[in-house]
Amino acid sequence: xxxxxxxxxxxxxxxxxxxxxxxxxxxxxxxxxxxxxxxxxxxxxxxxxxxxxxxxxxxxxxxxxxxxxxxxxxxxxxxxxxxxxxxxxxxxxxxxxxxxxxxxxxxxxx
Amino acid sequence: xxxxxxxxxxxxxxxxxxxxxxxxxxxxxxxxxxxxxxxxxxxxxxxxxxxxxxxxxxxxxxxxxxxxxxxxxxxxxxxxxxxxxxxxxxxxxxxxxxxxxxxxxxxxxxxxxx
Numbered sequence: 666x667x668x669x670x671x672x673x674x675x676x677x678x679x680x681x682x683x684x685x686x687x688x689x690x691x692x693x694x695x696x697x698x699x700x701x702x703x704x705x706x707x708x709x710x711x712x713x714x715x716x717x718x719x720x721x722x723x724x725x726x727x728x729x730x731x732x733x734x735x736x737x738x739x740x741x742x743x744x745x746x747x748x749x750x751x752x753x754x755x756x757x758x759x760x761x762x763x764x765x766x767x768x769x770x771x772x773x774x775x
Numbered sequence: 776x777x778x779x780x781x782x783x784x785x786x787x788x789x790x791x792x793x794x795x796x797x798x799x800x801x802x803x804x805x806x807x808x809x810x811x812x813x814x815x816x817x818x819x820x821x822x823x824x825x826x827x828x829x830x831x832x833x834x835x836x837x838x839x840x841x842x843x844x845x846x847x848x849x850x851x852x853x854x855x856x857x858x859x860x861x862x863x864x865x866x867x868x869x870x871x872x873x874x875x876x877x878x879x880x881x882x883x884x885x886x887x888x889x
Contacts, residue, residue: 699877708865708880709818752817754878762833763808763867763878767817 668692669766671753682743686769688753689738698729700738701752703768709752712738734760743773777802781866781881787889795828796851796884797829798866807849808867808878811835818865822847853886861888 671688678684690698698715713720715727717738726739736753753766786795799848800807806825813826820833824843838857843849849868853860863885867878 697876706863706885710880711877714877762820762823763869764820765810765818766867 667752667767668764669755671751671766672769673767674769675772676739676769678743678775679774680743680745682773683739683741684743684754684771685740686751686771687710688738688766690734690736690753690755690764692757692764693734695734695755697756698736699754699756699763700725700727700736701754703750703752704723706747709765712751725769743760743771745773745775747771748773776809779866779868779879781864781879781884783884784882786848786884786886788886790888791855793852793854794886794888796853796864796866796886798849798851798881800849800866800868800879800881801847802868802870802879804868804872804879806869807843808869809833809841809849809851810865810867812863812865821851821864836853857881862886 669690682746701709702712703709713722715729719728724741729735750768750770752768755764782797808823809821812818819835821839822841824830827846830841830843840852864879865883869878872875
């Protein structure tokens with residue numbers, strides 16, 4: 666089983682749609698969690714950290730379920746500019762190593 | 776402005792040659808990482824370093840070497856022993872510690888074997 670797994674995608678959605686990405690991780694000792702966004706042929710950039718209580722940043726909401734070892738990202742009112750690959754990232758040892766999921770590609774269509 | 780700088784952005788290598796990819800950061804981060812990304816794939820860890828003069832192998836270290844003589848610098852050498860080096864190479868840094876500090880990435884080096 667891979668350490669971090671994500672929805673295989675791609676997701677093709679119309680502008681204004683709500684889309685949800687799921688991620689599961691295998692190491693129960695994982696300490697911190699992130700969603701990164703990667704545009705085509707560019708470096709990954711932090712979208713948001715994921716906290717146990719859940720957190721929201723504008724149209725983006727991230728949730729963590731430690732018992733189920735599950736992370737989610739919800740994007741509301743999708744924009745064309747949201748088209749990218751979304752990477753789920755798990756850190757086991759507070760910076761010792763970051764484990765990346767394979768990513769889920771999102772295309773928002775006009 | 777603080778950040779991570781990778782150079783060159785594009786690199787072409789002949790088979791059998793060693794090449795070195797540069798990574799410099801001025802974020803005062805202790806930890807630095809090298810990842811490889813193949814088309815349509817996720818990031819795979821090559822090497823990482825938590826402190827100067829110390830580094831550890833990641834999942835795919837064979838055919839690569841690194842050094843960490845300065846806190847700011849973590850160069851990666853792709854040796855002739857790496858059989859399939861064509862890929863996108865990403866350097867990252869972070870400050871280990873509780874609170875979940877994220878990794879910051881350079882813009883990447885795209886290596887092509889010709």
